[in-house]
Amino acid sequence: xxxxxxxxxxxxxxxxxxxxxxxxxxxxxxxxxxxxxxxxxxxxxxxxxxxxxxxxxxxxxxxxxxxxxxxxxxxxxxxxxxxxxxxxxxxxxxxxxxxxxxxxxxxxxxxxxxxxxxxxxxxxxxxxxxxxxxxxxxxxxxxxxxxxxxxxxxxxx
Amino acid sequence: xxxxxxxxxxxxxxxxxxxxxxxxxxxxxxxxxxxxxxxxxxxxxxxxxxxxxxxxxxxxxxxxxxxxxxxxxxxxxxxxxxxxxxxxxxxxxxxxxxxxxxxxxxxxxxxxxxxxxxxxxxxxxxxxxxxxxxxxxxxxxxxxxxxxxxxxxxxxxxxxxxxxxxxxxxxxxxxxxxxxxxxxxxxxxxxxxxxxxxxxxxxxxxxxxxxxxxxxxxxxxxxxxxxxxxxxxxxxxxxxxxxxxxxxxxxxxxxxxxxxxxxxxxxxxxxxxxxxxxxxxxxxxxxxxxxxxxxxxxxxxxxxxxxxxxxxxxxxxxxxxxx
Numbered sequence: 001x002x003x004x005x006x007x008x009x010x011x012x013x014x015x016x017x018x019x020x021x022x023x024x025x026x027x028x029x030x031x032x033x034x035x036x037x038x039x040x041x042x043x044x045x046x047x048x049x050x051x052x053x054x055x056x057x058x059x060x061x062x063x064x065x066x067x068x069x070x071x072x073x074x075x076x077x078x079x080x081x082x083x084x085x086x087x088x089x090x091x092x093x094x095x096x097x098x099x100x101x102x103x104x105x106x107x108x109x110x111x112x113x114x115x116x117x118x119x120x121x122x123x124x125x126x127x128x129x130x131x132x133x134x135x136x137x138x139x140x141x142x143x144x145x146x147x148x149x150x151x152x153x154x155x156x157x
Numbered sequence: 158x159x160x161x162x163x164x165x166x167x168x169x170x171x172x173x174x175x176x177x178x179x180x181x182x183x184x185x186x187x188x189x190x191x192x193x194x195x196x197x198x199x200x201x202x203x204x205x206x207x208x209x210x211x212x213x214x215x216x217x218x219x220x221x222x223x224x225x226x227x228x229x230x231x232x233x234x235x236x237x238x239x240x241x242x243x244x245x246x247x248x249x250x251x252x253x254x255x256x257x258x259x260x261x262x263x264x265x266x267x268x269x270x271x272x273x274x275x276x277x278x279x280x281x282x283x284x285x286x287x288x289x290x291x292x293x294x295x296x297x298x299x300x301x302x303x304x305x306x307x308x309x310x311x312x313x314x315x316x317x318x319x320x321x322x323x324x325x326x327x328x329x330x331x332x333x334x335x336x337x338x339x340x341x342x343x344x345x346x347x348x349x350x351x352x353x354x355x356x357x358x359x360x361x362x363x364x365x366x367x368x369x370x371x372x373x374x375x376x377x378x379x380x381x382x383x384x385x386x387x388x389x390x391x392x393x394x395x396x397x398x399x400x401x402x403x404x405x406x407x408x409x410x411x412x413x414x415x416x417x418x419x420x421x422x423x424x425x426x427x428x429x430x431x432x433x434x435x436x437x438x439x440x441x442x443x444x445x446x447x448x449x450x451x452x453x454x455x456x457x458x459x460x461x462x463x464x465x466x467x468x469x470x471x472x473x474x475x476x477x478x479x480x
Contacts, residue, residue: 054266054376057249104348104383132428133259135454135461136389138382 010120011040016110016140018046019076022125026156027080030123031087041093044080045113046073049103066100073098107143114151122148126157160206161188167201167208170236174210175199188292193229193246202233202244204289204297209233209244232302241302243286245270245374247295254377257428261386262378263352267296270374273349274298282340284360284371303371305363308334308394309356312401319440322401328479330398333368334359335472338391340370342465345384352376354390356397388462389428392454395472396426396434399443399451404433413439423457430456444478446471 015030017023027044034040048069056062077096084094103109114122126141134142141155162170168181185200186208196202202209215230229248234241250265271288278285286300306314312330315322337359341351351358352375359368377386397403406425409417416439424435433439434455437448450471453462462468 051378052266052269052376054269055251055264055378104379106381130259131456131458132257135427135458136256136259136261136382136385137380138385138463140381143381 010118011037012119013040013042013121013123014045014110014114014119015042015080015123016045016047016144017077017080017125019072020125020127022127022156024080024083024125026123026125026154027083028087029154029156031084031089035084035087035089040089042084042089042095043119044077044084044094044096045110046077046096046098047103047106047109047113048073048098048100049106049109050100070098105138105143107140107147110140110144111147114148119151121152121154123154123156126155128157161203162206162208167203167236170208171201171210171234174212174234190246190291190295190297191293193231193248196231196246201236202231202291202297204244204291204299207289208236209242209299210236211244215243235299243300243302245298245300247297257430259428261380264376264378265374266376267298267374269349269352269376270298271296273344273373274300276344276347276349277340280340280343281365281367282336282369283373284369298374303360303362303369305361307357308359308361308368309397311361312356312398315401317401319401320442323399323440323442324479327398327401328476331472331476331479334395334398335469335476337368337370338465338469338472341387341391342469344373345387345465349373350376350379350384350387351390352387354387354394356394359394382463384464388465388468389454391465391468392451392462393426393429396432396436396451396454399447400433400436400440404436404439406431406433409433409439421457423455425456427454427456427458444475446475446478450475 013030015027017027030042081094081096085091101109124141124144127139129139145153145155164181164184168184186203187196187200188203190196190202196211198211198213200211202211210233212232212234215227215232217225217227229246231244233244247267248265252263253260254263274286274288277283284300284303286298288296288298291297315326317326344351351370351373353372358370358372360371362369420438424433424438426432426434434451436451437443452458
């Protein structure tokens with residue numbers, strides 16, 4: 001019994017972010033709640049959802065797009081990392097991950113990252129979509145809440 | 158014909174469409190289609206050794222624009238067979254579409270359309286064609302011409318009031334439309350989107366009577382739900398068919414102000430707030446099972462379809478109730 005608890009209950013947090021205000025709030029909240037807590041660690045995750053090949057006229061355009069996007073991602077992840085260090089996390093307890101994936105569903109890609117590792121908690125910001133936006137585009141946080149298994153999910157609204 | 162035909166050969170093939178007295182040396186022959194503005198009526202395009210005579214550029218309304226000329230789409234004649242063809246040249250377009258006040262990024266992709274043409278090459282509910290590369294590697298799509306009107310025009314032209322339409326005509330239309338939705342499911346099952354589902358992108362083939370999807374070169378950058386915009390399009394077409402046209406709030410205010418006072422925000426289309434989704438409030442004989450489907454596309458919906466099989470299942474069940 002104790003081993004199964006250890007598998008699911010730990011202080012390793014996967015914090016899925018983008019460059020939105022909602023994500024910033026989620027980072028701030030995680031820092032507030034867990035900063036300075038012994039054993040707590042955070043991995044800041046941004047899944048780079050590669051656009052369809054169709055989006056680009058030429059292959060070189062895709063490479064340039066990805067490079068520019070990676071720079072943007074690195075910039076906001078660094079900001080979020082600093083927020084967590086300021087909140088009391090030791091440097092070795094904050095990591096970043098930016099896997100590149102083809103993502104029919106961002107939520108599924110985030111959950112796939114969760115499956116690969118031993119995170120006890122997944123934290124996401126809630127986008128605050130209007131109903132028609134949610135209808136047309138779907139909601140990452142709603143899908144995560146509906147499909148996450150074997151972990152806690154914090155949705156920061 | 159696999160090798161490049163000579164100017165004289167092309168002239169002989171095209172003679173019956175050309176002005177009397179035209180000469181081979183008068184022909185403008187293009188093997189590079191990169192600049193589609195340079196391809197005019199009366200010019201010849203040669204794609205992989207096959208010559209096509211350009212007749213004109215297609216016109217189509219889009220996003221409220223009437224009869225916009227699509228210079229990259231040419232009505233043409235396959236000079237080997239004499240058959241009419243629609244030839245779509247390469248046009249990479251990216252723009253931000255605004256639908257009901259929501260912005261999202263759309264783009265045109267010749268590669269996507271070519272891929273789908275391969276996928277649906279003998280599917281009865283899609284347009285057919287093939288892709289061919291010009292000398293610069295541009296992916297040109299050569300489409301079979303479908304003779305017939307759009308589903309939108311067909312319904313708009315029906316001279317029936319709603320109740321007789323609902324009981325005698327709609328069941329047949331829905332049977333065909335169900336097959337169209339199943340065709341979209343086929344695309345989704347293969348990881349493809351249509352990208353531009355509209356009621357004037359279904360043509361009723363006058364030769365076969367089949368309903369056939371056209372124009373799948375649009376794509377959109379999806380967010381969480383890859384097929385959300387396609388599903389929204391399917392719902393809009395369904396509401397249009399059940400209502401025998403859009404049921405618009407301004408029209409209802411003129412026709413039946415008392416009815417309008419009984420409508421709520423929740424009864425309206427989730428994106429187009431001036432269109433009624435809860436059609437049973439106007440046409441009380443619409444069965445609940447069908448109306449419930451329409452309500453999944455309304456502002457009052459507490460649950461949205463995420464996948465075409467869900468819509469198909471509900472619609473299959475509801476059609477039995479239209480008697």
